[in-house]
Amino acid sequence: MYTGNQLREMFLKYFEGKGHVIQPSASLIPKDDPTLLLTVAGMVPFKPYFLRQVEPPFSRATTVQKCVRTPDLESVGKTARHHTFFEMLGNFSFGDYFKEEVIPWAWEYITVILQIPVEKLWVTIYPEDEEARSIWSKAGVSPDRIVADPENFWAAGPVGPCGPCSEIYVDLGESRGCGKDDCAIGCDCDRFLEVWNLVFMQYIRNEAGTLTPLPKRNIDTGMGLERIASVIQGVESNFDTDLFMPLINKTAEIAGLQYKKDPKTDVALKVVADHARAVSFMLADGIRPSSDGRGYVLRRILRRGIRFARLLGIEKPFLEQIFRVIQEHYAHWYTELKENENFILNHLRLEEKNFQATLEQGMLILQDKVKAFRESGQKILSGEDAFHLYETYGFPVELTEEMLLEEGISVDMESFDKASEEHRLLAKEQSRQMKAAGENSLLTEKAKRLGPTRFLGYEQLESDSIIEAMFNEEGEVDGAGEGEEVICLLDQTPFYAESGGQISDEGIIRTGKAYAEVLELRKLPSGAITHRLLIKDGVLKIGEKVHTVVNKEKRKAIAGHHSSTHLLQTALRKILGDHVQQAGSLVTSERLRFDFSHFSPLTAEQITEVENNVNRKIMASLTVQAEEMSMNQAREKGAIALFGEKYGEIVRLVEMGDYSRELCGGTHVKNTGEIGLFKIISEGGIGAGLRRIEAVAGMESLAYLREMESQFDEISTVLKVQPKESVKKVHLMTAQIRELEKEIQQLNAKLSKYEADSIMSKVQDIHGVKILASRVQAPDMETLRQTADMLRDKLKEGVIVLGAVADEKVNLVTVVHPSGLNGLHAGKIIKEVASITGGGGGGRPDMAQAGGKDSSKLGEALDKVPSIIRHFLGHNS
Structure with a gap:
């Protein structure tokens, strides 16, 4: 029986022998892939290669990839194989080999390397994939074990690479099934376990659904380590493997x-x-x-x-x-x-x-x-009370039920579910009402009558204004007090309303007796700007004069990031070409995001060049000027406009020296030197021909660099060297660790051989069967198995039961050689022995391993091996 660690290594070594480059697991944070929160499959790190966004540096690769999936979170623990985190074994071809190679390799690995009996295996194919059926048959799969399944077609999405796939299933036996006469592949029971999926990426699908053969076909396979470990270790579920x-x-x-x-x-x-x-x-x-x-x-x-x-x-x-x-x-x-x-x-x-x-x-x-x-x-807690505990204090209803059960009190779960749903709907409706308040007919009509709000925010961050109208979710009101949320229209405002990717300003509105926080600003088609306010103290009334104050630090940070996007776009066009067009942006006080048209990832050198270009213009302290003019005048000046954007006759042109000219309605610094520093954090693809850069500027870039510096200092402190010596020390320590690991392996091997030689004197004869039961020194299960292998070679035939204590835990190994000797089964023997130490285990007829909790019972367990063997041989004395 192989451990999870061995299965990882075996898989990688097998495919390395087939010309694959072993790659380490990528991070659980997908690199340059905004379509995914987490790495959910082994192929995710290779998507740029499959999509040919990046030319692969090798034609074949193999990995054990860390993955996290949460759609089936509620099923974890209740089924045999649902997990949040799992490890995916995979081999990949980037336009190199295809079905003719991968199918025989998979069959060889499953049947020869892992030695899963052929009679337990099934294969599924896509109904139209007769090529795969033929190759599976030639590889040695019986035709009646190949099942067509219309679900066996993989696609990266509605548009993109796709192709048929084949899955390998293991029949875990009738005892794991549902007992129905028609129980077969596809049944919902646990009998047939899918362990490996081979994807034949051979087509590309367009918007019309038409499949066109790819010029270079790819292979993407995935085998869950936890699943294959449960099969190999002969346990009931993934949780019963040594991985869990x-x-x-x-x-x-x-x-x-x-x-x-x-x-x-x-x-x-x-x-x-x-x-x-x-x-x-x-x-x-x-x-x-x-x-x-x-x-x-x-x-x-x-x-x-x-x-x-x-x-x-x-x-x-x-x-x-x-x-x-x-x-x-x-x-x-x-x-x-x-x-x-x-x-x-x-x-x-x-x-x-x-x-x-x-x-x-x-x-x-x-x-x-x-x-x-x-x-x-009273004997029943209302659902409303249970929900209050959950909503206000995060107290899970399951714990509420558990605690009350001891007191003979139950929870009204029906009303709990009802309260949960009502709360969800209420929150959704309140959000909708306040969000839509700026669009309701009363407010819209009022805004039209009042006319556009005069925006003062380009030149000033404070103003005296008049409240011209006020609305809550029920309609127009004359006033509102502490704790209320309202939408206000002012005659003039310094607050910038979210537009063109730039977020709204933050700040307050106050009088001598009241003040309110500005939560959100929106610009209506009429030109009016709505102010969503939360009144924190006092009362605000229609017609009242208020003092408005924009958060200066936030505005400054937003302006710095916005001006940086203009410098960034110009730098990208100079370095990559005039085909670069802005495709979207987000500007906040913390960061900027800039989407643009380009057809390949930026190299490290290009990213550095862009950064340098932007920072040179920042240090040049270019004057930033904004001027309103006709569209024709702006075009004559060479202004860059957003592709597809509709502009009026009069536009606002923002110029930064002679370097950048763009049409923009946002807020900016007065001089590029105010930005301070610009640093690109990431660059990646977000779709066909679209890239995204995320960056920080000003104090945020300084904070980012300080965080990097802090991490580097922490590494240096741990390594006990000066920062500049850290890399050298890491390389040195890595080499030392490898050498020490080799020494430990050699010493363990020598110790195992010595022990094997010294305990052969303990062999007993039980009704014609040689029995060796002994405690040995072994720091882990791997060493214990090695000792058992040595003793098996020396004993020639018989039963070996070895026990060892490591970290106060019991490890046990049983070998029956040759397999099936006198009807003895290693898995059944070890189960009996392990139970004496408060543990359990199992395995194949020829070899099994187990663990125990009570190390003080190991001697007793080994002493009882002869009587356990007698029992299995049918002799009770």
């Missing part, structure tokens, strides 16, 4: 529980193990918990893991302990778990602490409810 069991056992230990004793707690143990693993790897790749994007996905997984830990009775911080186990079993392969340890632990501790505090608040309130229920004799 250490995490499950640690969680059970913290909770004071035992795995496989209660189906309900088993689900929670699996969820905690899975989610802790996902969170650790996401943090290791630099994803920070946040309220949106991939950070929100991380936080959601983390909090769900804590929630299920609560159901197990774990109330104190525990994730660090689980992370240490993850580190122990994965860091040798994924070094980022060690390298980014401080970052990971800091975020785990902080998130766990904050969420635990939130849960504590909810528990106190729930305890008060329970006390009141005891006094009144």
Whole structure:
């Protein structure tokens, strides 16, 4: 039986032998791919190669890729094979080999290398792919084991590369099935497990749905490590493999529980193990918990893991302990778990602490409810109360149910679901109402009558204005007080309303007795600017004179970023060519995003050249001037206009020295020197012929560089060298680590051989079968298996049961040689032996491994091996 670590290595080595270049796993953050939050498949890092956006540096590659998917989050722990984080084994061809090569390789790997019996295997093909059927048959697959499935067609999207695919399934046996007479491939039960998908990327599909053969056909395959490990290790689910069991056992230990004793707690143990693993790897790749994007996905997984830990009775911080186990079993392969340890632990501790505090608040309130229920004799908590706990304190309804169950109190889940839905609809409606307030007929008509709002913001950041109209969600009002949200129309304003990619200003509106925050500004077709306000104190009334104040620091930062986009576009056109056209932008106080037309990624040299070009113009302190003129005059001056944008007769031309001339209605610096510094953060493709640059300017660029410097200093501190010596020290340490690893392997091999020679005297004869049961010194399961292999060669035939203690845990290995000797089964023998140490395991008839919790029982377990063998041989004495 192979471990997960061995399966990774075996796969890569096999395809390396077939001319593939082994590539390390890419980050869980997709590089230059705004279409994806996270890396969801092994092919994601190679999309530019498949789409020929970048010429591949090699024609064949093989990887073990880290992936995260969350669409089936609620299924994790309840099924045998749903995970958030998983590892995908894959081999890829970029216009090199195709079906004729990949199909025989896949069949050889499955049947010869992994030695999965042919009678357990099935293959699916696309119904029209007779070529694949023929190649599978020639490879050795029986025709009656090849099934046509119309779902076997892969596509990158509605338009783009696509092609048929083939899947390899393993029949796990009738015991794993549904028992129906028609149970077969495609059945919803667990009997037939898909382990490998081979995608034959041979067409490109256009908007009309027409398929055209690709000039260079590609191969993309994917095999889940967790799935194939469950098959090879002969266990019931992915969670029972050595990839998960250490995490499950640690969680059970913290909770004071035992795995496989209660189906309900088993689900929670699996969820905690899975989610802790996902969170650790996401943090290791630099994803920070946040309220949106991939950070929100991380936080959601983390909090769900804590929630299920609560159901197990774990109330104190525990994730660090689980992370240490993850580190122990994965860091040798994924070094980022060690390298980014401080970052990971800091975020785990902080998130766990904050969420635990939130849960504590909810528990106190729930305890008060329970006390009141005891006094009144009430037995059902209303759904509204349960929802209040969830919405206000983040207290999961599952925990509410769990706590109240002990008191004989239930939760009205029907009304809870109803309250949840009502809240969702209400929030959606309120948002819609306030967002649409600027478009309702009363406001629109009022705005038309009042005329355009005079915009003062190009020249000043404060003004005295008159409130000309005020609306709430019900309609026009004369006034509003503290806590209310309203839409106002002013006669004049310094606030810039979101337009042309530039976000709205922030600031306040105040009188002597009241003030309000400006939440949002919108410009109506009439030219009126609506101000969405939250009144923080006092009362605002129609006709009242107010003082408006724009947040100066925010405006300055926004202006710096906006002016940078103008310099950036000119630099791109000078360096890449006049075909570069702006295709969209976002300008905020924190960053800028600039989309443009171009057909290939920028090289590192081009990015540096663009940066240098922009920064030279910043340091040149070019005067920035804005002037209104006719469209014809602007064209004569060589102004750049947005492609497809409609302009009036009078336009606003923004000039930066003789370098940049663009039509723009946004706010800008007075002199490019005010920008300070410009730094590109990323460059990538967002579609056919479209690229995106993200950058920072001013204080934000300084903050970015300081963060990079801080990380570099932290690396230098950890390495205990001067910063300039860090790279040299890393190379030196890497070489030393490789040498030490070789020494450890050599020493373990020598120790195993010595022990094997010394314990042969312990061989017993049990009813004609040689039995060797002994405790040995082995730091891990790998060394224990090596010792068993040596003893098998020396014993020639018989049963070997070896046990060792590593990190206070029991490791056991059983060998029956030759396989099936006297009807003995290694998996069944080890299951009996392991149970004495409080553990479990299983495996093939010839070899099996197991783990145990109670190391003090190892001697007793090994002493009972003779009686266990007698029992299996049919002799009870």
